[in-house]
Amino acid sequence: MAHQNPWPDEGNTGHIWDEDLRELDNPPPLWWMLSFYAGFIMIIFYTLYYPTIPLTNATGEFTKGMTGWTQVNEYHDDFKVLKDWRDSKFADKEEKLAAMSVTEILQDEELKSYAVATSKMLFGDYCAACHGAGGAGNPSFPVLADDDWLWGGSVAQIEASIKNGRIGNMPAKGMMGNLSDTEIDNVADYVIALSQGEGNDVAYSAGKAAYTKGMCLACHGPAGKPLAPVGAANLTDQIWRFSGNREEIRGVIANGVNVKKNGEYVAGTHQAVMPSFKERLPNADVNVKRLAVYVHALGGGQ
Template sequence: MALHNPWPDEGNTGHIWDEDLRELDNPPPLWWMLSFYAGFIMIVFYALYYPTIPLTDNSGEFTKGMAGWTQVEEYHDDYTVLKDWRKAKFADKEEKLATMSVDEILKDEDMKSYAVATSKMLFGDYCAACHGAGGQGNPNFPVLADDDWLWGGKAAQIEATINNGRIGNMPAKGMMGNLTEQEIADVADYVIALSEGKGNDTTFAAGKAVYTKGMCMACHGPAGKPLAPAGAANLTDQVWRFSADRDEVINVITNGVNVKKNGVYLAGTKQAVMPAFKERLPNAEVNVKRLAVYVHALGGGQ
């Protein structure tokens, strides 16, 4: 505050610096002040109308407001609008999808891309937990993106698999359950050689003999290749249902797959069950088809 004010009449506040730099007392324009006060008044109505004030009792509660508005409700309303819009927009395609077979869908370029585009979320919700988000599989769960199929890679076969589920069966220690540890080790070596294309080497003659003795050919085929897709793995290719690791191969042969006694899984047996999705999926008639097309298009469909 300057002691000496050379401009007493201009309405300055008396704060003067550097001889002539002074603060004037200019009120803001009326319209500005009015909108300023109007803002305060608006806050009152806003606070009454919308949820606003948190309560102090640590309950996480707050004043709800007279409008009863909530963010989640608004989101749901918006989402309903979007869902209805989608439903209306794609009604004819959905109808068409219901009447077509999977093979027909695959042939129809437009319907195929529609089926694939609308399956992504379903696949994520119902399939990805075991088969991976992109069908890349998981340890002990089959890869869907390759061309090796236990139950057939044709669209109709895939559809049947999704609809009814699949339960593979492999008896422990050969068909009769009578293979010795040594025999199992021999046949494991033979099977690994098969996938490398060396099945006829004399080195693996012992294992080959066990393959016959254990009646493995009943399911896996005389040369390690199943005659028809019925759940048995193709032993001649380079895709492994469980693992290419020798210990793991021995383990599978020793304990089998889905071996039960009195309805209880035996210890060590591989549990490999694909549930039936016609009961699980909503709107299954259409959605199973959709997913079959999607899986077929992942990269290995036949």
């Protein structure tokens, strides 16, 4: 640094490096000063307008600003705009769903895909806990994504299942409760043979006789295939409502399904209750139909 200032009149600050490198004392450009002041004005504006200053008390209070703006309010406002737009865009489709029957909806390709597309969340929220994601089933809860139906696979029958719920009833030890332990064993073997297409083998004639004695055919049909959708399982296929091992099959025959005494389930009976959804679902008038069309489309709707 030089000790003498060789440029006394040029308005430098007297700081000089490397012989001639000087710090001058010029005012900043006007545009720069204006933005600088504008910045201050903005600080005052922001401080008053938005929630800004944390107040040093224990409750976490802060200044709320002139308009009460918060990010959450802004989110809710934007969300409402989106919802109103959606509601108006799909209002005609929702009205049609409300007015038409499920059978009619099924015949309208566009409406059908709309019902299916808008059902996924609903199914996840209200049905998947029991029936599995996409209706793939869970132990003791039927698969909905196949063409094996207890209560019928027409879209109207599916609608009735969802709306009113279903309770399959099977008495223990045959219709009259009069099968002996041996007969139960025999009929269990017969049922397993039926599922493998071997029910007519002589080896199973005792089981077949027990099937007749127990009047199993009243629900399961004369050959193990229900003649009407009364909630009884088809015994001629490999699809088991419960686990399908011999122990469990024998247990179903011995203890029945949903058998109650004095309002209580009897020990060992299989519980299988599909709850009614006409009061559980929001906007049930439309949503039961929507889900019926969805479930029908999942797999083997008839």
